Amino acid sequence: MRSLSFQLILISLLGYLIGCRPGLDNTVPFPKQLGEGLNTEGAKLLYTQTRKACEGVYTIADGSDAFGDELAAKWSYTVKAPGDTTHYLTLFCEPQAAFFILEGRQVGDSLVFEGFWRRLVNSETGTARFIVQKGNGGSVLLDPACCQPIPPGQVVFRGFYGLGEEARRFPMSFVSNRPLNPKPFQILAHRGGGRTSDLLPASENSAEIIRLAPRLGATGVEIDIRQTKDGVPILYHDNQLNLRLTQKNGLIGPIEEYTYKQLSSFVRLINGEKIPTLEEALTAVVYDTPLETVWLDTKDVRDMELVRQIQQTYQQRANALGRRLTIYIGLPSEETVTQFEQLPNHQQTVSLCELDTATAKRINAKVWAPRWTLGNPIAETKAMQAQGRRVFIWTLDVPSFIEQFINDNTLDGILTNYAPVVAYYHYVKQ
Incomplete structure (x- = not known):
């Protein structure tokens, strides 16, 4: 495989990450929602068909200078408790990994959406509120027999966004254009959903970040496994307790x-x-998310059999719920492959191999996962897919390469620290 130029990668990374990056000892809390629309008397939760009809690619009219020319709207959910599921509409934008996370309600003959926006590469954030009025597509979205896809120009979101906790005073509107790209594709969030250094309000590799991951665009997560003394x-x-990941203890x-x-x-x-x-x-993952x-x-597993038992237990639980979920044992090194091969019937165990294609074939890995800096291995990818395997690439954060790899139309998924960026380029692809 042809290696990409190190200089090109470095320049791209610096160009993407440079700017008003806040100190790493802080987080960027999600702004409080003001709630005047969501909590209005008579406000109703949106029906499934209404939520589904809202999804699509929209053309941004007002606000394009801040959030680009297009956005992709996609629903997710989090189960907070049995019988308590909250649905979120995320708007994925192109500039600086920008996204909006909104909740929606029906208020009379209109739809009201409130929430916040954030740029993942810096600390910019604020609240947002949009309305789809009856004459701007509200009646279409609320029709129980609503058809899909919504024709271009038929639905218009209008509203305002603000900076931080300030009042919303910047106008923004966007108009329905076309359906989301329907191709199955895995948007895999690194370290459970996001790194601690990205200043999210949940720590990397926590249960809380896993629950947040779908709102950030993830359809799957990568999590790092180690074993304790017992x-x-x-x-x-990391292999050490440190202040990068933990509080002083x-x-x-x-x-x-x-x-x-x-x-x-x-x-x-x-x-x-x-x-x-x-x-x-x-x-x-199984009970609280659609991942x-x-x-x-x-990373450091002494008892691979125990990990396999846990994998299989939760795979069975997901299957019993009718969940479309696959749990892979990831093998990042020769050492872990050797441990894996010592398991009885290891070739029947669902696994993912980061090494060469020959090793992936030998252990019958269901996924081959090469690093992205080796370039897009189109020929090898097609060969692996012809054998019934999937190909995920890791860990890709540079928008220009994300767009390029998605447009190459061969990979089955991308592991990234910037799930909103991958979500944007995947869903808007025509």
């Missing part, structure tokens, strides 16, 4: 030197969460 599989990226050194009880009692992630067990993370893919990146 053998409990947990989520944690008095514990130092390799994470495998501590029992799970010690970690659970004394260690909190940057945003205050406990380090989750693998079972807690998969519980969140379709989980990539278990086995």
Whole structure:
């Protein structure tokens, strides 16, 4: 495979990330929703067909200078408790990984959407409110027999957005254009949904970030698996306890030197969460989200059989619920492949291989996952797909290359720290 120029990659990364980046000891909290539309007396939750009809690619009229020419609107949900499901409409925009996360209600013969926006590459954020009035497509969206797709120009969202907690004073409107790209594609969020360095209000590799991931555009997540001193599989990226990932706690050194009880009692992630067990993370995936893919990146696993047992248990639970979910044991190194091959019937175990195609074939991996800096391996990808395997590439964050790889139309998924960017380029592709 042809390697991409290191200089080109470096220039692209610097061009994307440079700017008013806040200090890494802060988070960017989501602004509080003002709620005058969502909590209005008589406001109703939107029906499934109405939500579905809202999805699509829209042309931005007012606000294009800040958010680009087009946006992609896509629904997701989070189960907060049994019988308590909240649906979110995310608007994915092109400039600087911008996105809106909104909730919607029917108020009379109109639809009201409120929430916030954020640029993932810096600290810019604010509240937003949009209305689809009866004469601007509200009657179409609320029609129980609403057909899809909505014709171009028939639905118009109008409203305002603000900066931070300030009043919303900047006008924005967008008009229905075409359906979302229907091609199946996995948008895989790195470290459960986002890195701690991206200042999200949930820590990387936490159950909370997993629940947030679908709102950021993810259809799947990659999570990092290590084992504690007493053998409990947990989520944690680095091999050491450190202040990059955790609050001050008095514990130092390799994470495998501590029992799970010690970690659970004394260690909190940057945003205050406990380090989750693998079972807690998969519980969140299966019961609280619509995620379709989980990539278990086995960073430091001494008991591969235990990880496989947990994988299979939660796969069975997802299947019993009718969930379209696949959980892969990810194998990033020769060492983990050797451990995996020692398992009985390992070739029947659902796995993902980051090494060469020959190794992926030998262990019968369901997914081959090469790194993106080797270029887009189109020929190898087609060969693997002809054998019934999927191909995910990792870890790609540069928008120009994301757009290029998606337009090449060969990959089955991209692992990224910027799920909103991948979501935008995938859904608007024609």
